[in-house]
Amino acid sequence: MRPILMKGHERPLTFLRYNRDGDMLFSCAKDHTPTLWYADNGERHGTYRGHNGAVWCCDVSRDSSRLITGSADQTAKLWDVKTGQQLFSFKFSSPARSVDFSVGDKLAVITTDPFMERTSAIHVKRIAEDPQDQVSDSVLVIENPEGRKRINRAVWGPLNQTIVSGGEDAVLRIWDAETGKLLKETDKEVGHKQTITSLCKSADDSHFLTGSLDKTAKLWDMRTLALIKTYTSGVPVNAVSMSPLLDHVVIGGGQDASAVTTTDHRAGNFEAKFYDKILQEEIGGVKGHFGPINALAFNPDGRSFSSGGEDGYVRLHHFDSDYFNIRI
């Protein structure tokens, strides 16, 4: 498996997202320009210019026409995917950390960080069909109970009825998307022990995978918040993804970027590790980054995946046929 190295970002990668057809790959980085790549050969298609801060997260609509990005410049922006034009800018008073389109793409959930005396919050915005009609009012704002702790990721639950969030307080919460009421949260016993860094939904919204600095990734039922599986990695987990094709999950991370040794790139263990989703056993690993892995994404066809690292590279891997034959 020969990876394609995609060098376009000048700063560490933060997020990767494929569109539904699996032909486009969007990447976000701490430089200010989200980038669009061809998902098969890794050529750069274009960039979205307008942000004035690190871009933390993005999502693309089902028909691949709209892109939403959240940035440290305290805005979340809507873009026309095709032209690269900025359609709208939601202004906040603290950095926007995560964005997610709802089923049907009529709503978006945006989380904001604690900043000055602002607490972290989850905002729900209505996305207008015609960008001309777009307003910046929130449909719903949920203040985080652990206000000084950051929410790292919030996504829609099944049928847009709930919102699932996780962050620095290591607790996963399910909120009612209509009323903003807290429905469920994980308890300390089964939940993560440290900051939840990433969250990835299954294709059918039935379950999701979370990664945490406590060196584990956990698989949860999205409706009941029941813990199903735990994958132990041995290194802090920054990014997780699930194969839509096989029962595999991939976990990436590594020693904290500020503590990375200068002696050996292996010391940090910047490896994307593959686990059997059901048996929770490690199947293999893909090395190559020389910094921690910050972002992982599976192509919706399950035949390639890409990883983004602190080193500023996106590595795009098309699986060899061996991969589909793995038996354990």
Added chain:
Amino acid sequence: MVEDTDMQEEIHAEDTLEQVAARMAAARLHQRIEASEIMANLDIDSRAAQLGIDWSQVNLDSIHLPPGENFGIESDDEGVYHDDQLEFDTGFGNIIVVDNLPVVEKTKFAKLENVLKKIYNQLGVIKENGLWMPVDLDTGVTLGYCFIEFNTPQEAQNAKEKTHGYKLDKSHIFAVNMFDDFDRLMNVKEEWEAPQTKPYVPGENLQKWLTDEKARDQLVIRSGPDTEVLWNDPRQKNTEPVHKRPYWTESYVQWSPLGTYLVTLHKQGAAVWGGADTFTRLMRYQHNMVKLVDFSPGEKYLVTYHSQEPSNPRDASKVEIKVFDVRTGRMMRDFKGSADEFSIGGPGGVAGASWPVFRWGGGKDDKYFAKLSKNTISVYETETFGLIDKKSMKVDNVVDMCWSPTDSIISLFVPEQGGGNQPAKVALVQIPSKVELRQKNLFSVNDCKMYWQSSGEYLAVKVDRYTKTKKSTYSGFELFRIKERDIPIEVLELDNKNDKIIAFAWEPKGHRFAVIHGDQPRPDVSFYTMKTTQHGGRVTKLGTLKAKQANALFWSPTGKYIILAGLKNFNGQLEFFNVDEMETMATTEHFMATDIEWDPTGRYVATAVTSVHEMENGFTVWSFNGKLLYRVLKDHFFQLAWRPRPPSFLSPEKEEEIAKNLKKYSKKYELEDQDVSLLLSEQDREKRRALKEEWERWVMQWKSLHEEEKLERQNLRDGEISDEEEDDEEAREVKEVEFEDVIDVTEEIVQE
């Protein structure tokens, strides 16, 4: 000053003997304090007058000295406090009570006193004011008894024996008793009670772990707050828990050398644990803030160490060492002093002293232990816990000493003196005779290191010598054959004598040794033997492995196999090597491994990544030939230690016989292994099947929910045909994934 007569006035007739005696002692002490105070005050007064200070105007309480500073003035309080301690330490053992004295009036008091002094001065030295005869306060008549205080208890004892029953005259026969005996005699019960026989309580079988049916070994690990003892079960490819306890120890744990006990360290002292099935506490050893412990090789004694950082950084830290009997918990001896007394002043070591401070020698009998300090070696014997011959051995400038692991022989090293005028010296000294068995002078030596072979047959001394220019050093070995007549010494130099020596290790119980030498990052490893069939008494090189990534050597405890390990900079490279065949069995890596330890039987090796590294903490168990058996990941992994085994009872001949007929013996075990592995794979399959089924249930549940919500989803998407059909399509697509499999490749040579 208090006079004896004043003292007597304070005494009332109804006072019991003890009260009298206690008051007496207190009064005497008081005298002493006052006397010293008056002396000191006189000095101060005259000095104050010289300086023109009106002493009465000075408020002494307003003067504060900085802490830890006394301006060279000894605090007289401390001195007095010390005296006081000493007084009570000796107790009243030096006082006798003489009864049946004549009752005399005041006028004859002095006469009687003189008579008594005359009698008792012959038998010992009576302390000043040491004779005291109480009198009736009203009439001034004596009460017919007196107390006499001697200088030493021995004298008192002697006086009692000699004068008990002494006839002063017909009606006055002395009844003499030790003062200390009164207490005891008063408490004797009227009726005799038969001593109770304690029922025999069988002690725990402390060696039960050796009788494990599967002949497994135990190991202890510490991770996070937990300390766990585990069975290493290589057949199951896992560990089996024996005992686990959070916060079992407050710093670290250690096995005793024969594996009987596990010692834990606490604020209050150390404790040992052991027993048949679970670990119970067998004994505690009180030693506040104990830092380090060490067992004697036969595990009879436990040495505990504590050091107190000085409040003034220029002072040496205070050290306290206690030696306990492991079984009874009795403290046999304690040593206190500044750290300088327990080290030779060199840098390094723990807070000044290098551990273990006391090195045990003389094999498993635990007969002697020795301490190295400036210019002396102090050898103690455990019979009396005193120095042998009551004095230390004087060895000028000695810097290092080592015991032979089996015999009571000490090897010591004295470096060069006087800029090379007096050569450096390595000597072997027999204990307890302190006879020098052998010595060798060495010239232009920079440093020496001594390595004993585990059965005490050989001593290798690595000598770093200066080159002629004195700018660099090169190394060689002096090899002593201890068991041969006159202890011949052989000199060994490496093929390239400028090679730096990185590591050296004797084969346990064997005649071979391994050396890592040369330049980093790819040094060479050479093997030598002290014995070959051709040249009986000559050291011979067996071979050299070129350019190895290794910096540490780990022999199997049974010899023959060795691990050439590249720790630290080499990231945990491991090479399993068979020295008999001179071949590599396996080359592998435990990334970032920090510790390597063989199990006591030499069957398995554990390599560990401890918490010095942030990630991938845990340990891996390998077979002796480098096959990975299993891994255990534990965050915050601190320590791993195999439980040692006591030496085998089999004679070497028997062991050899077993080794010869190994095939016969191993058949049984091979069958067992097979059964276990079958069972294991069966269990494994079962487990996987269960997991898969459970997963299927989840998926089914989700699928039905997904189905139910199909319409709603469609609505949310403005009636766009929902994903189900596409999912199906995708599913079909999955089946179409093409695999390219190489089934077989044959190579044929086509003849033209």
